[in-house]
Amino acid sequence: MNRKNLGDLLLEYKLITQDDLDEALRLQSKGEKKRIGEILVELGKVAEDDIQYLISKQLNIPFIFLRDITLDDDLIKKFPKDFLINNRIIPLYETNNEISVATNDPFNFEAINKFKEITGKDVNVSACSSKDILEKLQHIKYFYLGQLVESLDSLIKNLKKSGFYRIDFIFDKTLKINISGSFAFQKIYDLNIGQIAPEEILKYFQKFEYGYFYELFTNTNSFILFIYPILELSNIVFINKFGIFPDKMPLFTDLNYWGKLNIFKSELPKVGYNFIPFKQFMQGENIINLIDNVSGSLPEGVMLPVLCESCKGAKCENCNHLGYSFEVKHG
Ligand SMILES: [Zn+2]
Known part of the structure; x- marks a missing residue:
């Protein structure tokens, strides 16, 4: 296999100039964790189709539509998330002797060899588009976030008391x-x-x-x-x-x-719901919230709104123009 990188090959095929490559490398060194092909496509120096053509011609590997493939989360878990994300590479499936991976840069031999190192298996590489792999990597990111939240769940339960x-x-x-x-x-x-x-x-x-x-x-x-x-x-x-x-x-x-x-926010009382003026508990705050379905005993002083008897809801002096008056709940 020709151990060139994608940048060199694009140069050789005159798909980009040395200046283009230098510019992309400069951006890459600025900490953007992107593959060189991706940066060149973003800069408009080369078309994604040209890269795909070059890959299949040079490496003779299949080009796949990653978006149609369901990822194996258990397999993905075996590899460091940062390694997958930074190298734009995803394991797809494995057999006893082989592991299949997809990447938008099959010239990234270092990353491909890492799969061999970790699994001890032969690595089958397929190429895919940048768009596809970025979408799938998003899945990986959230998959890890999901795992994290799962572990927070047990922590939360331990914090109960x-x-x-x-x-x-x-x-x-x-x-x-x-x-x-x-x-x-x-x-x-x-x-x-x-x-x-x-x-x-x-x-x-x-x-x-x-x-x-x-x-x-x-x-x-x-x-x-x-x-x-x-x-x-x-x-x-x-x-x-x-x-x-x-x-x-x-x-x-x-x-x-x-x-x-059944909890909802409202600044005005509603008939049939417990009404608890916030400022009764928090001096100086003028916030009113309504809650329903609060089981258990409510404390003395909770007020239940009833339609104002004087105006029947039309708002008058007696009810401070709310249309309601309040009955203090006892017990
Ligand atoms: Zn009234």
């Missing part, structure tokens, strides 16, 4: 994950997994049986996501920005909620 807790996902180039529990602030992960979407993290949490409150702050290339899992619905009664307090207080919060509880 440890006071308030919250999980922070702070993304800014890397993903930092902190867990707050028992008044100890513990940093547990700092991951380099590339750009991720906070919605993906929220989605992973929806696989679990419990619901969660969350807060999301996003910026151009960064985000902060706070997740407050709700493990014991009857015990969790007070949640605010600074944590979850399993206590015998009414539940109210201004966080967003996902899960089975």
Whole structure:
């Protein structure tokens, strides 16, 4: 096999100039973890089709449509995620003697040999397009994130009796994950997994049986996501920005909620739902939240809204122009 790299071959076939190659190499050395062919395509120096033609002509290997192939997650787990992502290479399947891999740069012999090293098997290489492999690598990235969230799940369950807790996902180039529990602030992960979407993290949490409150702050290339899992619905009664307090207080919060509880946010009371004025508990705050399905005993002083008797909801002086008056709930 001709041990040239893709850049040299593109030069030899006069598909790019030395200046093109230098420019691409300069970008690559600036830390962009991309293959040289990818950068040249992005710069518009060469077409993806030309690269594919060159690959099949030079190496005589099959070109596959990766998007039609279902990945084997168990096989992928055997290889370092960063190695796969940085080299744009994915294992597809293996037999007793062979492992099949796909890459958009089959001239990357170093990465291909690494598969031989790790498995001790012959490596069957197929070429695929950059677009396809980047899409599949996205799957790998989230597959690892999914695994991580799974392991957080057991950690969360262990924290059940440890006071308030919250999980922070702070993304800014890397993903930092902190867990707050028992008044100890513990940093547990700092991951380099590339750009991720906070919605993906929220989605992973929806696989679990419990619901969660969350807060999301996003910026151009960064985000902060706070997740407050709700493990014991009857015990969790007070949640605010600074944590979850399993206590015998009414539940109210201004966080967003996902899960089975019928919790919704509203600034106005609704007939038939417990109405708990936030400021009754938090001096100076003027936030009202409504909660339904809060089981267990509600404390003295919780108010239930009833249609104002004077105006029947039309809003008058007697009801402070709300259309409601309140009955204090006892017991
Ligand atoms: Zn009224």
